[in-house]
Amino acid sequence: xxxxxxxxxxxxxxxxxxxxxxxxxxxxxxxxxxxxxxxxxxxxxxxxxxxxxxxxxxxxxxxxxxxxxxxxxxxxxxxxxxxxxxxxxxxxxxxxxxxxxxxxxxxxxxxxxxxxxxxxxxxxxxxxxxxxxxxxxxxxxxxxxxxxxxxxxxxxxxxxxxxxxxxxxxxxxxxxxxxxxxxxxxxxxxxxxxxxxxxxxxxxxxxxxxxxxxxxxxxxxxxxxxxxxxxxxxxxxxxxxxxxxxxxxxxxxxx
Numbered sequence: 001x002x003x004x005x006x007x008x009x010x011x012x013x014x015x016x017x018x019x020x021x022x023x024x025x026x027x028x029x030x031x032x033x034x035x036x037x038x039x040x041x042x043x044x045x046x047x048x049x050x051x052x053x054x055x056x057x058x059x060x061x062x063x064x065x066x067x068x069x070x071x072x073x074x075x076x077x078x079x080x081x082x083x084x085x086x087x088x089x090x091x092x093x094x095x096x097x098x099x100x101x102x103x104x105x106x107x108x109x110x111x112x113x114x115x116x117x118x119x120x121x122x123x124x125x126x127x128x129x130x131x132x133x134x135x136x137x138x139x140x141x142x143x144x145x146x147x148x149x150x151x152x153x154x155x156x157x158x159x160x161x162x163x164x165x166x167x168x169x170x171x172x173x174x175x176x177x178x179x180x181x182x183x184x185x186x187x188x189x190x191x192x193x194x195x196x197x198x199x200x201x202x203x204x205x206x207x208x209x210x211x212x213x214x215x216x217x218x219x220x221x222x223x224x225x226x227x228x229x230x231x232x233x234x235x236x237x238x239x240x241x242x243x244x245x246x247x248x249x250x251x252x253x254x255x
Contacts, residue, residue, distance in 0.1 A: 012105035019110050019117070026118035030084065039079040039183070040126055045133060047193065048072045052137045057194055062224070069134040069141070070219035071192035076126040077152060078212050081119050081159035083183045089115070089167035090175035098254050108254070116160055123156060143222035147229050151222070154237040155215040161244025162211070168252030191216040211240040 012018070030036050051057060052065040059067035092098050102108050131139075167175050188194065190212035196204050207213050218233030 015107075015110060018106045019114050022106060022111060022114035023117040023121070026115055027121050029088070030080075030118055030122050033084075033088070036080075036084045036088070039084050040076065040122060041129065044072050044076045044079065044126070044130060047075070048130060048133060049137070051193055052134075058198075059195060060197075063138060063140070065134055065137045065139045066141075066224050067195070067220065068193065069130070069139050070223045071216040072130055072134075073127060073152070073219055074155065074190075074212055074215040075187060075192045076130060077123055077155045077215065078159050078186065079183065080122050080126065081156045082163040083179045084163075085115065085119055085160060086163035086166045086179040087176050089164060090170065090172040090179075093167060093254065094172035096255075102254050112164070115164075116156075119156060119160060123152070127152070141223045142226035144228055147222045147227070148219060150234065151215060151218045151230070151237070154234060154241055155211065158211045158237050158240035158244055161241060161246075161248050164248040164252060165244055168248060168254075186210065186212040191220075209236060211237055214240075 013021075030040075048065075048068055051068050055064070057064075089098070098111075101111055106114075163179070166178060170178060186192070189199070189207055190210055191207065192212065196207055196213060196217070199207060208217070214233040214236035218230040218237070221227035221230045221233070
């Protein structure tokens with residue numbers, strides 16, 4: 001055996017391997033966190049089953065599950081990309097985890113990429129679970145799958161930017177309170193369960209500009225009504241994505 005066979009080879013791993021390893025770690029952390037599971041899995045599932053089985057809210061003509069499922073899918077995206085990511089990142093920032101990771105060979109943009117990829121992996125699991133439950137409840141979807149995918153991706157980017165903005169500018173405790181409050185307010189007033197038509201006309205025009213309303217309505221137009229491509233809702237999500245990511249990149253503080 002030649003000398004030097006077991007000599008260490010110091011140096012950083014290739015960037016794709018570092019991002020993949022960090023993505024796997026971030027995903028495991030998301031799935032092991034009890035509060036995260038409550039937000040991302042338990043609450044959307046309970047809401048879908050409860051409001052589909054019990055006639056609590058007037059969802060208009062047709063089956064309740066056909067109206068509710070697109071909104072619950074939008075809620076799942078918001079719970080993971082915004083609420084869960086904001087809380088987790090806020091406490092990582094407080095405890096100095098982000099500062100230490102920022103000094104590692106993994107560049108800061110690589111860390112944010114890994115966090116975003118972990119969010120996407122979690123959302124895939126959410127969508128699969130909620131879709132199976134919705135089909136069991138009698139859901140009959142329509143429309144273009146590509147439009148659904150585009151809406152979900154743009155919604156994820158928009159909520160991810162807003163979540164990182166909140167986590168990078170507020171204290172961890174304030175982020176925890178604000179993220180949960182926003183989650184509850186948008187759950188009620190974002191067209192997830194209660195149709196926007198139930199609100200006064202003046203309020204509808206404002207609520208319709210929210211990212212959760214655009215995502216819910218866009219998914220509903222495609223999956224329930226068979227629309228080809230909801231350009232208006234996609235435009236609203238694109239604006240929120242640019243504003244959220246731009247503000248997060250500008251104002252995010254690592255310490």
